[in-house]
Each structure stands twice: as structure tokens, then as C-alpha cells.
Amino acid sequence: MLSGCATVQSATAPHQVRVSGGVVQGSVRDGVLSFKGIPFAAPPVGDLRWRPPQPVQEWSGVRQATAFGHDCMQIPFAADAAPLGTSPAEDCLTLNVWRAAEAPKDGKLPVMVWIYGGGFVNGGASPAVYDGSRFARQGVVLVSFNYRLGRLGFFAHPALTAEAGGAPTGNFGYMDQIAALEWVRDNIAAFGGDPNNITVFGESAGGGSVHTLLTSPKSRGLFHKAIIMSGGGRGPLLGGSRLSEDTPGGPRSAESIGVEFARSVGIQRTGPEALAALRALPAERLCDFNLMTLNVPTYSGPMLDGQLVVEWPDAAYRAGRWAQVPVMVGATRADIGFLSARTRDEAFALFPDKAAARATYDPDGKADVQTLVALIGMDRLMLEPARYTARAVASQGIPAWHYRFSYVADSMRDEWKTGAPHATEIPYVFDTVELKYEAKTTDRDRQVGRVANTYFANFARTGDPNGQGLPQWPRYEAATDVLLDFSASGEPVAQPDPWKARLDVTEAAVDAASRK
DSSP, rough: OOOOOOOOOOSSTEEEEEETTTEEEEEEEEEEEEEEEEESOOOOOOOGGSSSSOOOOOSSEEEOOOOOOBBBSOOOOTOOSSSSSOOOSSSSOOEEEEEEEEEEOOEEEEEEEEEOTTTSOOOSOOOGOOHHHHHTTTOOEEEEEOOOOHHHHOOOOOOHHHHHSSSSOOOOOHHHHHHHHHHHHHHGGGGEEEEEEEEEEETTTTHHHHHHHHGGGGGGGOEEEEEEEEEEOOOOSSOOSSSSSSOOSSOOHHHHHHHHHHHHOOOOOSSHHHHHHHHSSSSHHHHOOOOOOOOOOOOOOSEOOSSSSOSSSHHHHHHHHHHHOOEEEETTTTTOOOOOSSSSHHHHOOOHHHHHHHHHHOOTTTTOOOHHHHHHHHIIIHHHHHHHHHHHHHHHTEEEEEEEEEOOOGGGGTTTTTTTTOOOOOHHHTTHHHHGGGGGGGHHHHHHHHHHHHHHHHHHHOOOOOOOOOOOOOOOOOTTTEEEEOOTSEEEEEEEEEHHHHHHHHHHHHHHHHOO
């Protein structure tokens, strides 16, 4: 990870800023000044593959920062809710900054740092729906960045552990996230941002990353508020391996998985010569799967490495071992879940109180099995963990704000009958609905985008999403269990959680399983 350095000062020429590495030239469009493709670390290629991010290489003259850098190496897939805007490459550690063009450079504006999702194997900062212009017009400095994915981002091997010599290894994608936050801390004042008012936010794997940042000892002090969108929070969102130890009855170690991958490509040894051979592999050979084919036995995903990730987030929240900053957390109404049950009996076998579960999920015994499995899986993976996080935060006297996103674009209502699917809230949060739905965008879609974007910007500004002209969003308290629903009608509605009974039986099941 990168070490801190003194805050750099902005250059004097219009639309130019001096950052770590040199001077960058941005561009103005519709009153927003943006800088794209700024390196925040050295390219992680060659001998730097599977190393912590190294200091950025300095450049001479003025670097044009008007186009996104490459998204990180991956195999894109056609159904991506946020299609990439660049071609993937291993040289990808760049970031992007948006701010209002007329904002003073010393304005100490609130800063938001976006972390994309994609199951830690897909995603990037270039998709159009992640454009930061609307946040910039709200008086926020918006930063997005790339982090390494798949085996290039999350990979362990005995030779790598030996080479690290006791330093963190394995979770290179998380190291990139921390390096990007260090860059923001050291450089954002040059863009008019306040390094003492930084909010991290992310969705799906990005939301899971926010959990990691909140609970990792390596990211302390790098941000001051956090927003978790469909990020789980009960145990690992993906994977769950330990770095070097097999888990009894659970996943193999990440090192064991790495050795198996090496053998699958003809690399039998486990010493430095094996590492040299692995680093010589074409990047394409390492990225042979995507989110649609993620169940790969030779990929570990994020892991417990003992230094950056020392425990799963729910345990850290419960013990008070986390950053203790204001938190906004929620999920979508028809979010994702992974449950392999094929019958009602298999689905209800997960609950210690099967009668209560049946009475809650299937009171008349007539629920469609596929729908039932989807609801139970969603509650276990996304909805109950979001509530758990809000409760844990609130119980320690820290402001927590719980939401559910139910709104469905008018053009998609015939297709998404059960509510807002996973990731569909993103264009509303960024107020980029027209970039997503184009000519099909309705006035109601636009209004929901304006409102959601304003709530999120307000939270970044003050730690409280409320503001003039917005329906009141009560701070979360377990006793009242009130959340804000971005409802199907388009109106934000604060109400006690209508799915409380479902989440209660799910909570009891998860807690019982954790005690075994």
C-alpha cells in the first residue's frame, strides 16, 4: 500500500491540478470539471503483479486527464447492469474526479468515493451510470477508481506469502482500494475537496468492500462516513477462505486454491520459480471466468489474511472493532440471494424454528417454491444483514440510516414485477437515469433520481441525509425499526419495516448457526 505524503498544491493554470506524480489537465462540460484516468499507483504489471500497489510513476509536462483509463482485467458479460466504457487491461490503477467548475479550489467540499460492484471479478469506474456530474452539481467532489479483480486482485500462493515476508498479501484488490483512499487523502484538497470529510460508498461487491474498509485496521482514518448498498454484512459476501489454513468443514485455504490453479496451468513447484512462472502468464489466462461463471474451484475471492481482513464484518461490528462513523445501509426490494434449496422442506430446514418460518414465509402453504427460495435467499444474503448492520451501528450510539429501494423504472414494470432487482438503484443514486433508460425515461423516473441523489449528497455533507424539501428520514433505532422506502410509487416513505417478521426469523436462524 502507498504511504502518505504531504498534501500537494493545485497548479495555477485553468483546469490544471498538481497531484502526486505531476500536473493533470481536466475538461469542463455543462458546468462540471472532470479529470479522468489519473494514475494513483504504478501499473501492476510484470514483476508488480500480485504486489501491493506501488507509488505512482512521475510524469513530465501536463498529462491530459480527459479519458478513462482501462478498467481492470476481466471478461465482460452482456447482462452487466453497468457496461464497461473501456477495454479491460492489467494496467488499470487510475481514478477519476468530478467537481463543479465554478467551485472554489479551496472550498473544502464534501468528498464521495465510489467503489463499484461486480462480484470482485467484473466492474470498473468507466460505466456511464457512474458519471459523477450530478453529485458535482450538488456541491460534492466525486471520486471513482479501479481496483484489481479476479485472480489478479485476490490470489494467494505459498511463494507469494514467503515473498511478502510478513506484509499483507492475497487481497490485492482491497490494497488498491486503500491506496486510492490514501491518494484522496493526500490530493483531494487540490480539487477543492475536504480531506476531513470523505464518504466511501459502494454497491454489491463495492458495498462488501465498504464493510471491509469499515472493519479493517489498515483503513482507519481514511474516511469519515460510509454507505453500503446491497453489500451483505453477515460473514463473507463471496469466498470465505483463510489465507493459509483450511477451514474445518468449510473452504480450503486461499493458498491451497492458488496452488491448484498453478498446477492446472502446468506449474508444479511452490517456490520462487513458481511465482516467476505465474507472473509470466498472459493476463487472459488468469481471467478465464466472469460473474456469470463465477463458481470456479481455482478462485478464492477475498480472504481472511490476518492483517487487512482479520475477521468478518458482523463479528467486528458486534465487538465494536470498526471505524465507528455514520453509516447508511440498505438493499433493493428484489435483491439477490444464493440458496440451493429445491423444495419447501429444504428451504425451511435452514430455520431452527421451522413453524415460525413457515408461518412467516408461507402461511397458507401455497407459495411458489422458486419465489419462496428467492425470498429466503435474498433475506439471508442482503436484507437481514443490512438491518443487522444498522442495528449494530445504532446500538453503539453512532448515527445509522436504513433504507430499502423498491422503485422500478416505468419502462421496466412489466418485466420486474416483484420489485427493484439488484443494482437497479444505482442510476437513481447517481441521478443518471437518462443515461440508463434513454428515451424511455419518464418524469417520475427523473424525480426519483433527483431525490435519491439529494439524500445521498446530504449524507456525505453532514452525516444526515435529511434536507429541505425531502420527506423526513428518521435515524434508525432497533426499537422502532423504521426505514426509508424509495417506494414503488416514487415517493420516499418512512415506515416500520413491513418485512420485520421475515427478518426476525432469518436473524434467529443466522444467530443459531453462528453458535454451532
